[in-house]
Amino acid sequence: MARYVANRLAQAIMLLVIVSAIGFAILHLAPGGPLSQFAASAQMTQEDLDRVTRQLGLDRSLPIQYLDWFGRMLRGDWGRSYRDGEPVLAVISSHLGATLELMATATIIAVLLGCWIGVLGALRRYSLFDSLATVGAMIALSIPTFWFGLVTIYVFSVKLGWLPAGNRQTVGDGSLLDLLHHLIAPALVLALVETAMWGRFMRSSMLEVINQDYIRTARAKGMPEWRILTVHALRNALLPMITVGGLQFPTLLGGALVAETVFTWPGMGRLFLDSIGYRDYPVVMGILMFSAIMVLIGSLLADILYAVVDPRIRVG
Amino acid sequence: MADDTGKFGVGALHLGNPNRRQIFQLGAGAAAGWTLSGHAFAQTERPTNPPDKPRGQVIAALSQEPTVFHPLMPGIEVDQGIWWQVFSPLWFIDPDGKFVPDLAREVPTIENGGLSADGLTWKIKLRSDVKWHDGTAFTAEDVKFSLELINNPDFRARSRVGHSLVKDIKVVAPDEIHWRMEAPYSPYMSILGSLTFIVPKHILEKVTDPNASPFHNAPVGTGPFRWGERVPGDHIQLNAHAGYHGKGPYVERVVFKYIPDLTVLYTQFRTGQVDYTGLQGILPNFVQEAKTLKGRKIFVSSTSSVEHIAPNLEFGALADRTVREALYLAINKQAIIDALNYGLPTQTESFVPQQAWSFQQGLPQHKYDPAKANTLLDAAGWVRGSGGVREKSGVKLEFTNSTTSGNAVREQTQQLLIQDWRAIGAAMRVNNMPAAVIWGDFWQQSKFNSVIVGVNFMLGSDPDVTPRFGSGAIPAKGGRGYNTYQYRNPEADRLLAEGAKQFDLAQRKTTYGNLQKLIRDDLAILPLFQGFIAEGVKEGLQGFRPNINMSINCWNIREWYWA
Numbered sequence: 100m101a102r103y104v105a106n107r108l109a110q111a112i113m114l115l116v117i118v119s120a121i122g123f124a125i126l127h128l129a130p131g132g133p134l135s136q137f138a139a140s141a142q143m144t145q146e147d148l149d150r151v152t153r154q155l156g157l158d159r160s161l162p163i164q165y166l167d168w169f170g171r172m173l174r175g176d177w178g179r180s181y182r183d184g185e186p187v188l189a190v191i192s193s194h195l196g197a198t199l200e201l202m203a204t205a206t207i208i209a210v211l212l213g214c215w216i217g218v219l220g221a222l223r224r225y226s227l228f229d230s231l232a233t234v235g236a237m238i239a240l241s242i243p244t245f246w247f248g249l250v251t252i253y254v255f256s257v258k259l260g261w262l263p264a265g266n267r268q269t270v271g272d273g274s275l276l277d278l279l280h281h282l283i284a285p286a287l288v289l290a291l292v293e294t295a296m297w298g299r300f301m302r303s304s305m306l307e308v309i310n311q312d313y314i315r316t317a318r319a320k321g322m323p324e325w326r327i328l329t330v331h332a333l334r335n336a337l338l339p340m341i342t343v344g345g346l347q348f349p350t351l352l353g354g355a356l357v358a359e360t361v362f363t364w365p366g367m368g369r370l371f372l373d374s375i376g377y378r379d380y381p382v383v384m385g386i387l388m389f390s391a392i393m394v395l396i397g398s399l400l401a402d403i404l405y406a407v408v409d410p411r412i413r414v415g
Numbered sequence: 416m417a418d419d420t421g422k423f424g425v426g427a428l429h430l431g432n433p434n435r436r437q438i439f440q441l442g443a444g445a446a447a448g449w450t451l452s453g454h455a456f457a458q459t460e461r462p463t464n465p466p467d468k469p470r471g472q473v474i475a476a477l478s479q480e481p482t483v484f485h486p487l488m489p490g491i492e493v494d495q496g497i498w499w500q501v502f503s504p505l506w507f508i509d510p511d512g513k514f515v516p517d518l519a520r521e522v523p524t525i526e527n528g529g530l531s532a533d534g535l536t537w538k539i540k541l542r543s544d545v546k547w548h549d550g551t552a553f554t555a556e557d558v559k560f561s562l563e564l565i566n567n568p569d570f571r572a573r574s575r576v577g578h579s580l581v582k583d584i585k586v587v588a589p590d591e592i593h594w595r596m597e598a599p600y601s602p603y604m605s606i607l608g609s610l611t612f613i614v615p616k617h618i619l620e621k622v623t624d625p626n627a628s629p630f631h632n633a634p635v636g637t638g639p640f641r642w643g644e645r646v647p648g649d650h651i652q653l654n655a656h657a658g659y660h661g662k663g664p665y666v667e668r669v670v671f672k673y674i675p676d677l678t679v680l681y682t683q684f685r686t687g688q689v690d691y692t693g694l695q696g697i698l699p700n701f702v703q704e705a706k707t708l709k710g711r712k713i714f715v716s717s718t719s720s721v722e723h724i725a726p727n728l729e730f731g732a733l734a735d736r737t738v739r740e741a742l743y744l745a746i747n748k749q750a751i752i753d754a755l756n757y758g759l760p761t762q763t764e765s766f767v768p769q770q771a772w773s774f775q776q777g778l779p780q781h782k783y784d785p786a787k788a789n790t791l792l793d794a795a796g797w798v799r800g801s802g803g804v805r806e807k808s809g810v811k812l813e814f815t816n817s818t819t820s821g822n823a824v825r826e827q828t829q830q831l832l833i834q835d836w837r838a839i840g841a842a843m844r845v846n847n848m849p850a851a852v853i854w855g856d857f858w859q860q861s862k863f864n865s866v867i868v869g870v871n872f873m874l875g876s877d878p879d880v881t882p883r884f885g886s887g888a889i890p891a892k893g894g895r896g897y898n899t900y901q902y903r904n905p906e907a908d909r910l911l912a913e914g915a916k917q918f919d920l921a922q923r924k925t926t927y928g929n930l931q932k933l934i935r936d937d938l939a940i941l942p943l944f945q946g947f948i949a950e951g952v953k954e955g956l957q958g959f960r961p962n963i964n965m966s967i968n969c970w971n972i973r974e975w976y977w978a
Contacts, residue, residue, distance in 0.1 A: 144896045154571050249679075
């Protein structure tokens with residue numbers, strides 16, 4: 100097991116180096132730059148722009164800039180944001196809480212609701228419920244999150260006035276109730292696609308399990324149906340879902356990016372969009388590396404967990 | 416002036432050639448033939464009976480996030496929204512175009528001895544009752560430190576235009592400072608008044624890196640509001656500064672909410688979550704509906720920005736003035752204003768906003784006349800070739816037009832232009848790019864054929880456009896400005912040099928009037944309209960005064976209060 104984990108870790112580090120090099124090159128080779136936002140300003144002349152470019156070290160060659168950045172990153176210095184001068188790690192951590200809050204809530208909703216729909220759909224295959232769940236999932240997967248978010252705001256905020264039209268909290272009100280009130284709409288919007296995915300995966304997994312011989316054997320032995328479902332079927336059907344869960348991070352992050360924009364949620368997704376727009380290289384690279392690390396950790400944990408749960412993997 | 420609907424009718428604002436009485440009314444500076452002239456613009460809801468002490472809060476929504484809080488570093492318009500609340504300049508420019516003393520006791524003029532007749536010696540008397548937010552007294556040392564910091568080679572200063580001419584700064588008393596200018600430069604008055612905030616010496620002299628210190632994220636100023644808290648990506652809270660030396664503030668705190676999507680921003684204004692829609696304001700397509708909202712007031716006001724087609728004057732057919740004139744004649748400008756911009760902007764022929772003292776009346780007015788455009792091109796030897804596109808001496812009348820992708824109105828404008836210009840045998844293709852791309856080297860190094868862009872040509876309220884139209888300011892030719900049009904005209908250079916060293920208002924008006932005529936005759940730019948902004952304010956919130964001399968209309972939140 101230790102060798103397995105060590106191998107996976109070595110692969111992960113190699114991947115991080117590759118991701119950083121490709122990400123750095125793409126970001127810096129893209130046209131435009133962090134100073135282009137000042138081009139239309141009546142204040143800065145080309146001479147000023149050139150001076151600031153030199154002061155930021157952006158006039159150096161790309162490999163030198165990369166090596167400098169990479170070296171400092173290894174020493175724990177992820178650089179400073181070009182926009183507000185704050186250390187990148189501080190910038191990321193100041194947005195991380197909001198995103199985790201949104202992602203965790205959406206994940207809880209999606210897992211509980213998705214698994215329930217998936218299991219019920221598998222057990223009542225081709226029933227009205229299953230058909231509705233299938234159609235519903237297709238619709239949910241097809242609806243653009245941005246559009247769904249705007250519709251939610253229009254219905255529940257503008258028309259009904261039940262939910263706030265955005266923001267994480269009311270200014271000056273830090274209560275849990277206020278936070279939850281603001282969380283409902285973005286979490287539900289973000290959970291929509293996730294629920295559909297979990298539902299579809301769970302249905303497939305459950306269908307595969309309930310047609311296995313050992314389920315038939317259990318039924319033949321006269322085991323109660325609820326026990327067959329919970330102890331034998333559900334437990335085994337949940338196994339592949341570990342992998343699904345481990346790989347959900349990028350999808351969730353992508354969804355959060357949109358939901359955070361629509362609901363003015365001050366999280367990482369919006370930070371990422373803003374930073375790209377401003378060509379804030381240190382922050383974009385920081386988020387890229389952070390996301391890559393999270394994805395690799397998620398994937399690694401899923402693999403290890405799978406190996407723990409299913410001894411055949413370890414042996415293989 | 417605002418009319419009943421809250422719209423500022425530009426027609427009512429034309430000052431034209433100011434009469435003697437108007438010039439006389441320009442205040443102390445005008446007496447020296449210096450200060451910018453006044454315009455009865457946007458005098459809306461001046462506080463008449465504000466509360467005795469700060470009460471309530473204002474939530475101001477901004478579509479961009481303020482991130483630069485050191486007011487001397489590179490920042491964009493939205494950052495100025497914070498700077499105006501936290502810091503103070505020596506003087507500021509009010510909506511009428513007048514310089515109003517702030518940290519200075521009076522605006523220096525030749526009359527009051529603050530300025531020498533040759534414009535080289537400046538003597539500034541300062542207020543002695545000003546305190547920094549931490550209680551330290553403000554003195555002339557702070558002004559000296561701020562000016563020296565801008566010129567510090569290690570400091571990432573936003574701009575050194577004008578400041579680099581300042582030499583021999585002497586603090587003669589805690590409330591008086593003198594300096595010498597290396598050369599006369601009249602726009603410096605406006606630069607100091609609208610773009611230069613004074614920072615605290617007692618804090619910043621101790622930092623090891625002037626580009627990164629705790630001050631950058633917890634600034635200390637002398638302005639009406641103290642720094643409160645910042646939740647990155649969400650909001651910034653500023654609290655009333657009880658010891659503020661000026662009028663106000665009348666609210667306990669101001670919260671700047673960052674709402675990047677303009678539709679979402681408008682929705683939150685509509686649902687009452689925000690009290691004021693700031694920078695970029697309300698999208699034109701929502702303005703009519705917004706005016707019907709109960710408990711909301713909508714103000715449509717002109718800005719200094721001039722929306723125009725920027726030709727690259729060294730590219731193909733666009734280098735030919737006749738071609739530019741024909742293209743200009745063939746633009747259905749009114750359709751762009753009415754159909755695409757809901758009739759909100761005003762047609763213009765100049766790079767100077769129509770409310771400015773320097774605006775030149777009587778410039779040739781644009782007329783939509785495709786027949787005349789065709790005649791001009793025929794006479795100039797531009798012959799229609801295959802596909803109906805004209806050409807002359809092997810040069811085809813075809814070019815690309817670029818603008819920021821995703822800007823729906825500008826993209827629709829391009830579609831109209833394609834149709835208009837096809838009718839006279841000119842072929843235009845669209846080549847749009849994201850903001851971070853188009854305004855980089857593509858724009859700065861004149862790699863475009865033509866661009867649709869809105870530019871504020873003014874330095875505060877000063878019409879000095881040397882960096883925009885001076886022949887030494889072409890970046891693509893190693894110049895130091897941002898003359899990306901690649902405009903070169905010796906007469907323009909002469910006028911620019913003359914205007915920058917003149918200190919007499921009447922003389923300056925003549926100089927910059929001639930320059931406007933020249934730029935219009937040369938069609939260095941094809942102006943479409945003067946920019947506008949629609950802003951919403953909750954009913955009951957008093958004191959909102961759009962200021963065309965500022966980059967942001969929430970410059971005076973210190974005067975706002977709830978009725």
